[in-house]
Amino acid sequence: MTGYPRSRDDDQGKPVSESTPTAAHEFTHSDFKPSILDDLSLSRAELLVLTDEASAMTTAGQRIREIGDFDMSLIGRVEVDGVMVHRSWQGTKSNALHRLVVPEGIGLGGKSILLQQPVWVRDYLSDPGITHDxxxxxxxxxxxxxxxxxxSYEGHVLGAMYVGTREYSSFGDRVIAEIQSIADTAAVTLLSAQRAATQTELALEAERKRLAESLHDSVSPVLFRIGAELQSLxxxxxxxxIHDRLEEITEQVHAVNASIRRSLTDLTARPxxxxxxxxxxxxxxxxTLRxxxxxxxxxxxxxxxxxxxxxEALQRLVxxxxxxxxxHADASTVVVSLSARSGRVTVVISDDGRGVDGTDDSKRGSQLGLGLAAGRLERLGGGMSVVSDDESGTTVRGWVDALEGPST
Known part of the structure; x- marks a missing residue:
């Protein structure tokens, strides 16, 4: 079909009008009438406050790709200084668009963010309506x-979703509306995750402040008193x-050291x-830092x-x-989960990168590491499994019974 536009049909099954063959097409939200069901769906998504952001983005990418049997999908998130970074992808042939930084107004996604509305092109490389960076x-x-x-959510743009084909295509109103609905729900997920992270940071900051104030109130008066004693000498x-005073000061120094040690123990101790x-x-x-x-x-x-x-066995597996x-994975995100059910503790490490190829010699060292970790789990009565494919990445699962046992 090269050279002929492939049309993504509207609700009536008719090709969408293409009055401007080469220009980027833009749609406003008023073109789509959200139903009461859509509103309820968004409200439900907001109440759920989904925590697994990376997994949710991977699922959303799969859903929008399936709507029109598209060749690939991308999801970018607005990050530092308002620029978007591609963080999730499905169906790409290379890593050319992976983790790409997209400023507002640049390219197709940047224009969509700038206008806050859907934008499509029949042929990306020749369309005059977008920049070609x-x-x-x-x-x-x-x-x-x-x-x-x-x-976007309540006027805040959080990122963009893309779908693409490897042939000339147009996009019908029904397809755009369905993808926009998924994008709206994904925006709520992102915002909820950001709010949850902010609340956690605020709680940690409050606890740090409380500990700092407690340390200040207990140590500062003693230090002041020691300083005054030294001046009086x-x-x-x-x-x-002088000797007697020095003995008193020494006792005060020991008391300060003990107070600091107690505070440090409180900061580092955990059940x-x-x-x-x-x-x-x-x-x-x-x-993440590495x-x-x-x-x-x-x-x-x-x-x-x-x-x-x-x-140690579960952490070694992680x-x-x-x-x-x-x-090896060329992944954009990793999610590690921990659960305890029916007397079994399980860790799951999932990435959205390339699947594991057991015949690849370059990966045997890493497979050996996983093999040793599996052996340690098996000696404790547990086990490990690895599920992998090119579309959904790799999932490593390890488990042990939550019963006391001999150390190894």
Whole structure:
């Protein structure tokens, strides 16, 4: 069909009018009449306050791709300084558009964000209605027809969703309306996740402030008193009196040290059942800082009190799985979850990158690491599984029983 536009039909099954063959087409929200059901769906999504943001974006990308049997989909999120970064993708042939930084007004997605409305082109490379800063990258993906729809909520643009074909295409009103509906729901998910993160940060900041004030109130008066005592020594001529004062000051210094140690213990101490969640959270943060790939930890249930060998075995699996993602997956997001049900504790590490190829020699070192982690779990009566494919990435699952057992 090269050279002939493929039409995405409207509700009546008729091709959409194409009065401006080469210009980018723009649609306002008034073109679509949201139903009461749509409003209820958005309200329900807001109340759910979805926590697994990365998984939700992957699911949304799959849904919009399926609406018109599109060749690929992309989802970008507005991040630092108002620029958008592509964070989720389905059906791409290369990594040309992965993690691409898109300023407002630039390209198709940037124009969609600027106008806050859907924009589509029949042939990206020749359309005069968009800038062509990313032509080389789009050409590498062999894309022609593309549609970008903003993800916005109450006037705040949070990102954009794209679908594309590798042949000339137009996009009907029904298809655009369906993708816009998914984008609106995804915007609520993103905003809810951001609000939840903000609330967590505020709670942590309040706790840090409380501990700082407590430390200040307990230590500062003693330090002031020690300083005053040292100044008063200058006026003493009796060696014995100076010695006695120094002994008093020494006791005060010991008291300050003890107070600081107690405060530091309070800051670092945690109950045994928090060892595994805290360790996984630290590993995810280190992975994100090291690679730039967002890794989110989602505790689905409270973690039980595990012995040290079980904690170490599960955390070792998380670390090995994250190393695999870093070296081989070309993923945009990673989600690590922890749950405890029916006496079994399970960790799941999911990425949206390339699947694992067991015949690839370059990955055998990483597979060896996973094998050793699996062996440790099996010695504790647990196990591990790996499910992988090119479309949905790789999911590594490990589990142990939450019963006390001998250390290894």
């Amino acid at each position: 990313f032509d080389a990258l789009v050409k590498e993906e062999a894309l022609r027809g593309m549609l970008a729809v903003p993800m 200058r006026a003493l001529g009796d060696a014995q009196a 045994p059942e928090r060892n595994l969640p805290v360790g996984i959270e630290e590993d995810c943060q280190a992975f 690679t730039g790939i967002p890794a989110r930890f989602v505790p689905l249930t409270e973690s039980p009190d595990l012995d040290a060998s079980r904690v 670390r090995e799985a994250l190393v695999n993602v870093e070296k």
